[in-house]
Amino acid sequence: MTNKSNWGSKLFFVTLLVVLVFFWWLLIYSGGAGHHG
Amino acid sequence: MNPLRYHPVRSIWRRLLPAVMVAAIGLSVGEFPSVAAAASQGAEQQVTSVGGDGVKNESRALSLPAPKPKRSDYPSIGTSSRAVVWIIAQMHLFFGALVLAVPIFVLVIELIGFKTDDDRYDDMAHEFMKVSLTAYAITALFGGTLALCLFLLYPDFMTYMTRVFGSQMLVYAVLFFLESLLLYIYYYGWNALRYGNRKWVHLTLGLLLNAVGTTLLVVANSWSTFMMAPSGIDPATGAVTGSIWEIMKGPLWNPLNLHRFIANIAFGGAVVGAYAAFKFLAAKTPAEKAHYDWMGYTSNFIAILAFLPLPFAGYWLMAEVYAYSQQMGILAMGGILAWLFVIQAVLICTILLAGNYYLWTGMARTEGGERYRWLIKYIAVVLVLGFLVWVTPHNIIYTGGEVARLGGGNHPVLGPLGIMPAKNIAVFLMLIFTFLSFQLYRRADKVITVAWQNWGNALMVAIYIVACANVIFAGVYYGYFTNTVYKVGSSVLQVASTAVVIVSGVVIDTLMFKGAKPLPVYWGKVSDRSQYALFALPVAFTWLMALMGYIRSSMRTHWHVYAVMKDNSPDNFIPPLQTVGNMVTAATLLFLVFVIFIFWIANLSDTKQVPPATDGKFVPAESAA
Amino acid sequence: MKELIKPLGFSAALILIFASVTYVLPQMKGEAPGEEEVNVGALTMDSFVAMGEKLYSGKGTCTLCHNQLGRAPDLLAYDAAKVSLERISDSRYQGKAKDAEGYLRESMVQPGAYVVKDFGKKGSNDTESPMPAVDQAPIQLSEVEVSAIIAYLQKKDGNPVTVALPTAAPGAQKKDEAAGAKPAPAQSPEEAIAKFACAACHSVLKTESSIGPSLNDVGKRLKIDQIRNSIVDPKAEIAKGYPPIMPDFPAMTVSELEMIVRFLAKQTGTGS
Numbered sequence: 001m002t003n004k005s006n007w008g009s010k011l012f013f014v015t016l017l018v019v020l021v022f023f024w025w026l027l028i029y030s031g032g033a034g035h036h037g
Numbered sequence: 038m039n040p041l042r043y044h045p046v047r048s049i050w051r052r053l054l055p056a057v058m059v060a061a062i063g064l065s066v067g068e069f070p071s072v073a074a075a076a077s078q079g080a081e082q083q084v085t086s087v088g089g090d091g092v093k094n095e096s097r098a099l100s101l102p103a104p105k106p107k108r109s110d111y112p113s114i115g116t117s118s119r120a121v122v123w124i125i126a127q128m129h130l131f132f133g134a135l136v137l138a139v140p141i142f143v144l145v146i147e148l149i150g151f152k153t154d155d156d157r158y159d160d161m162a163h164e165f166m167k168v169s170l171t172a173y174a175i176t177a178l179f180g181g182t183l184a185l186c187l188f189l190l191y192p193d194f195m196t197y198m199t200r201v202f203g204s205q206m207l208v209y210a211v212l213f214f215l216e217s218l219l220l221y222i223y224y225y226g227w228n229a230l231r232y233g234n235r236k237w238v239h240l241t242l243g244l245l246l247n248a249v250g251t252t253l254l255v256v257a258n259s260w261s262t263f264m265m266a267p268s269g270i271d272p273a274t275g276a277v278t279g280s281i282w283e284i285m286k287g288p289l290w291n292p293l294n295l296h297r298f299i300a301n302i303a304f305g306g307a308v309v310g311a312y313a314a315f316k317f318l319a320a321k322t323p324a325e326k327a328h329y330d331w332m333g334y335t336s337n338f339i340a341i342l343a344f345l346p347l348p349f350a351g352y353w354l355m356a357e358v359y360a361y362s363q364q365m366g367i368l369a370m371g372g373i374l375a376w377l378f379v380i381q382a383v384l385i386c387t388i389l390l391a392g393n394y395y396l397w398t399g400m401a402r403t404e405g406g407e408r409y410r411w412l413i414k415y416i417a418v419v420l421v422l423g424f425l426v427w428v429t430p431h432n433i434i435y436t437g438g439e440v441a442r443l444g445g446g447n448h449p450v451l452g453p454l455g456i457m458p459a460k461n462i463a464v465f466l467m468l469i470f471t472f473l474s475f476q477l478y479r480r481a482d483k484v485i486t487v488a489w490q491n492w493g494n495a496l497m498v499a500i501y502i503v504a505c506a507n508v509i510f511a512g513v514y515y516g517y518f519t520n521t522v523y524k525v526g527s528s529v530l531q532v533a534s535t536a537v538v539i540v541s542g543v544v545i546d547t548l549m550f551k552g553a554k555p556l557p558v559y560w561g562k563v564s565d566r567s568q569y570a571l572f573a574l575p576v577a578f579t580w581l582m583a584l585m586g587y588i589r590s591s592m593r594t595h596w597h598v599y600a601v602m603k604d605n606s607p608d609n610f611i612p613p614l615q616t617v618g619n620m621v622t623a624a625t626l627l628f629l630v631f632v633i634f635i636f637w638i639a640n641l642s643d644t645k646q647v648p649p650a651t652d653g654k655f656v657p658a659e660s661a662a
Numbered sequence: 663m664k665e666l667i668k669p670l671g672f673s674a675a676l677i678l679i680f681a682s683v684t685y686v687l688p689q690m691k692g693e694a695p696g697e698e699e700v701n702v703g704a705l706t707m708d709s710f711v712a713m714g715e716k717l718y719s720g721k722g723t724c725t726l727c728h729n730q731l732g733r734a735p736d737l738l739a740y741d742a743a744k745v746s747l748e749r750i751s752d753s754r755y756q757g758k759a760k761d762a763e764g765y766l767r768e769s770m771v772q773p774g775a776y777v778v779k780d781f782g783k784k785g786s787n788d789t790e791s792p793m794p795a796v797d798q799a800p801i802q803l804s805e806v807e808v809s810a811i812i813a814y815l816q817k818k819d820g821n822p823v824t825v826a827l828p829t830a831a832p833g834a835q836k837k838d839e840a841a842g843a844k845p846a847p848a849q850s851p852e853e854a855i856a857k858f859a860c861a862a863c864h865s866v867l868k869t870e871s872s873i874g875p876s877l878n879d880v881g882k883r884l885k886i887d888q889i890r891n892s893i894v895d896p897k898a899e900i901a902k903g904y905p906p907i908m909p910d911f912p913a914m915t916v917s918e919l920e921m922i923v924r925f926l927a928k929q930t931g932t933g934s
Contacts, residue, residue: 008237015241019248027255027291030282272799311669319665363792364800367726367733373692380683387676569672576673580680595694600799604694611692618684625677633666 098200103275103602104193111191111606118190119608120620125183127583127624132176132631133257134297134582137250138305139169140223142339144243151236161332165309166224167642171635173220177213191606194597198260201270205281209256212249219246254301255294262289265593266361267601275601288361292354299350303343304582307575310336312636314571317561326561333571334399334560340574341392341475345468345539349532358592365599369592370457373611377588379430382460384581386424389471391573393420396478398567405556406481412473419470423463431456458516465508465531469501469538476542483553493549500541504534579628583621695721700806702828707813710827714814717807722796724811734793735778742766743821749776754788763824766812770796770803847915851925854918858911866929874908875901879931886927893919 111118143162150158188195199206223242230239268287269279277284313333320326359366370378397413400406476497487493511530593599595609612620700713719725727734735745746762749755757775759765768775773793782788796803803811806828813825848854852867860866863873880889891898896908911919 005234008234008241012237012241012244015244019244022248023251026252027294030286315666315669318669362794362800364723364726364794371731371733372726373690376687376690379687380680383683384680387680569669572669572673573676576676577680580677594692594800596800609694611690613689613691614684614687615689618681621684622677622681626674629670629673629677633670 099277101200101276103197103270103598105603106193106605108605108607110193112189113607114190117608118186118606122183122186122190123587123620124624124627125179125186127586127621128627128631129176129179129183130586131579131582131624131628132172132179133254134301134304135308136169136173136176137254138301138303139165139172139309140220140243140246140250141302142306143169144240144247146335147240147243151240157328157331161328161335163227164332164639166227167639168309168312168635170220170224171638173217175631175635191597194602197275197598197602198263201263201277201284202260203281205256205259205285209253212253212256216246216249216253219249251298254297255290256285258293258297259285259287259290261589262287262293264598265289265358265365265589267598270601272601275598288357289354292350292357296347296350296354299343299347300582303340303347304575304578306336306339306341306343307578308632310340310571311575311632312336312639314568315636317568318565320561323561328560330402330561330563333395333568337392337395337571337574340578341396341471344388344392345472348464348468349536352528352532362599365592368594369588374588374591376430376614377584377617379428380584381581382424382427384577384584385464386420386427386467387577388574388581389420389467390424391570391577393417393471393474395567395570395574396474398563398570400478400481401564402560402562403482403556403558405483406478409477409481412477416470416474420467423467426463427460429459456516458512461516461528461531462509462512465535466505468535469504469508472539472542473501476546479546479550481556482558483550483555485549485553487549487551487553490549493545497542497545500538504538507531507534576625576629580621580625583624584617587617587621700804702806705827707823707827710810710825711813711817711823713807714810714812715818717803717811718814721801721807722803722811723801727793734781737815738818741819741821742815743819749778752776754779761824762816762821763812766815767808769793770808770811848918848921851921854914854922855925857918858914858922860922863908866926874904877926878929881927881930886923889926890919890923893922 114121143165146158146162146165150156150162219242223239223246226239226242230236230242263284266287266289267275269281269283269285270276271278310333313329313336317326317329317333320329355366355370358369368374393416400409508531511528511534591611593604594611595604596602597604705713717724724737728737730736730739743762746759746765750757750759750761750765755776757765757768757772759768773791773795777788777791779788781791783790783792794801797805797808809825809828813823816823816825848857855861855867860877861869861871863871865871865876865878884892888899892908893911893914896910897906900906900908
């Protein structure tokens with residue numbers, strides 16, 4: 001039960017992780033690894 | 038066991054909401070790869086598909102070369118098109134920077150408030166968001182106007198840009214829907230999502246808001262960097278040859294992303310600092326004064342903290358410009374645009390002086406500040422000397438007689454101060470000493486109690502001394518005793534030394550402050566004069582932002598898209614400095630007007646008119662005997 | 663709201679201080695390179711070299727890097743042609759130039775062919791040149807402009823200019839004629855005679871002049887070849903008793919000449 005009541009913080013940190021992965025993908029990885037041009 | 042905890046409605050809501058949030062996240066994150074992949078695959082498919090008559094129909098548009106408009110092809114509305122777009126674009130950039138930056142530090146402040154269970158932080162964060170909300174509408178207004186002006190006044194250029202970027206521009210539009218949705222829920226749901234898990238939901242919304250905002254920033258950045266250093270196209274004709282990723286991810290994209298992300302935070306902090314200063318001066322009660330004094334301090338802290346790493350990000354950007362095109366780089370810093378960097382010196386020194394001055398006067402809030410007062414004059418000396426070195430030009434246009442008296446093209450004493458190494462020494466020393474002001478301020482309101490404090494302080498002093506020595510040595514040696522091409526190498530040591538001072542200062546202080554005895558801080562007990570530093574900061578930031586934006590734009594010289602699409606408009610020349618000063622000033626003053634409007638609106642939303650007397654029996658408070 | 667006046671005034675004053683800095687600094691305007699049509703036909707060697715000098719610090723943007731600050735060799739500080747020959751004989755040189763002109767041209771359009779020691783891109787060990795090709799964007803000098811700069815670089819140290827003056831392409835020449843650069847040829851013998859003012863000295867076509875021999879009976883006195891020769895080379899044979907002052911007619915076209923000659927051959931003095 002105490003685990004369940006922490007779902008808010010878990011939600012936040014999971015979202016944070018997802019956001020960071022998203023930006024890593026968008027800024028670094030997308031279109032193929034490494035830099036183009 | 039409180040039966041209300043297991044209220045059916047709440048438990049259904051509790052089960053549903055995470056699913057909804059995950060779906061929203063999945064949608065927003067999943068949307069980009071699929072839309073973007075569609076855009077890129079679409080682009081590639083278009084290139085290879087064959088139409089019914091054997092001709093590659095869809096690819097024809099992409100394989101078109103960049104337009105070559107003649108002067109007469111440019112529409113005219115009776116005034117300089119460049120001037121119109123300049124002002125509107127700059128206004129959009131000012132407000133865009135503000136509305137992207139504020140949620141970033143609002144989220145951090147909200148987190149701090151949540152962790153420390155201190156309502157002050159939460160209230161301040163909420164108040165900052167109120168300012169941001171009005172600014173958001175203004176950003177959109179200027180953005181729409183900018184788009185209209187661009188299509189109206191530069192149709193050939195926009196034809197090319199829309200051809201190159203295609204559906205990525207639609208992604209930008211869709212992101213705005215998402216941004217608006219998140220912004221309204223985040224702001225209006227503040228009190229509804231105030232505690233416990235709901236607060237975490239609120240923080241998550243804030244996080245998503247920032248993610249969408251940052252995505253908007255980097256998408257728009259790609260248009261600017263493409264114009265400066267185009268990629269994904271045939272350099273000879275301008276025809277699209279690459280995917281949207283090759284187009285977006287040019288050499289200047291990530292440097293500009295980093296620079297704007299950090300600079301936005303500094304700028305946003307400075308603007309809300311002006312808000313706090315204004316409210317401080319207008320405050321009627323000591324409680325209000327204390328609240329806004331504290332808000333001003335927090336804003337200044339954010340502004341200066343974000344400001345410190347900016348030179349590194351700017352350095353990366355210029356280094357990439359030089360790597361892409363030596364010519365473009367030299368034009369900026371050694372050619373016709375070079376004077377602008379001397380003006381930049383004036384602006385940044387204003388910022389540093391204002392930020393430092395605010396910290397120094399702020400030390401009067403605590404008794405602990407007295408200990409460090411003797412250091413202030415040395416910091417001030419370093420700042421002023423640094424400014425003088427930085428502002429010294431390498432050479433100016435002399436008359437023949439002056440050259441004869443000088444004995445050469447450069448002044449024997451001031452000439453060596455005019456080149457980059459001298460300026461690097463000045464800048465990095467100024468940054469190091471600004472950080473010193475910071476450290477002193479943070480120590481002013483506490484008494485350190487850890488046992489190893491003498492060692493800790495000695496270590497900190499040693500780090501300062503070594504860093505300053507490094508900065509001076511690297512600048513002198515690489516600058517004056519080696520070949521020109523190695524000058525750039527000096528910066529690495531200087532950057533590293535400054536970074537070490539900042540990082541180690543933060544780390545050592547965090548450890549040393551454990552268990553420290555706090556001294557009373559009298560918020561609100563600062564002079565009115567100190568608030569003017571909080572006005573100087575955003576004014577200088579704003580003017581500087583417009584100036585640097587002009588440099589970035591002007592580096593393209595007579596090209597819409599550098600080396601690909603020539604600018605044949607009547608305004609295709611680099612304007613003289615006075616014109617630049619006028620335009621930047623006009624944009625800054627206009628921004629000031631709008632910001633005052635925003636502050637006024639914020640004030641207005643707190644104002645409640647006293648209800649009028651209805652049956653004559655009600656006596657208004659003011660007229661009570 | 664009155665708390666706003668002082669901060670506003672302060673902010674406005676600060677902004678004006680920043681603006682005033684832009685007023686006191688040197689003012690420069692950067693014009694975009696104009697689309698100038700070079701009238702190749704009108705070029706002399708002097709104007710060609712002058713054009714090169716103007717391009718060197720103008721459209722060519724050479725002085726941006728080639729100056730005394732050390733970023734690129736300062737061509738104006740030494741004998742460009744002499745040093746070019748030194749570069750060619752450097753052991754590291756692997757380009758294709760055989761003379762100073764060739765080296766200068768190669769340096770401009772293929773800067774990567776050879777990088778002078780210590781001037782290469784940082785970290786490339788002088789194998790990569792930071793110089794852009796000047797005949798491509800963004801500089802985009804034309805072949806004539808590149809040649810003009812080479813001519814300037816040769817001339818400035820007193821070295822002989824080996825670059826040939828550009829000539830107009832045949833197409834350009836036809837354009838000139840069609841545009842009426844020369845007046846249209848005469849359409850009749852009378853028009854031609856009037857155009858070249860023969861009557862100023864000769865009695866012809868009902869006019870009288872005694873400076874030169876009468877042309878009214880020239881067909882009887884001279885054969886057609888002799889008539890032609892008198893116009894083409896007047897100094898070759900002077901009629902007895904007359905001054906040797908008949909001028910040349912360099913502007914006369916072949917058709918006009920034949921028209922006049924055939925007409926004069928018919929002037930036999932009868933029925934005039």
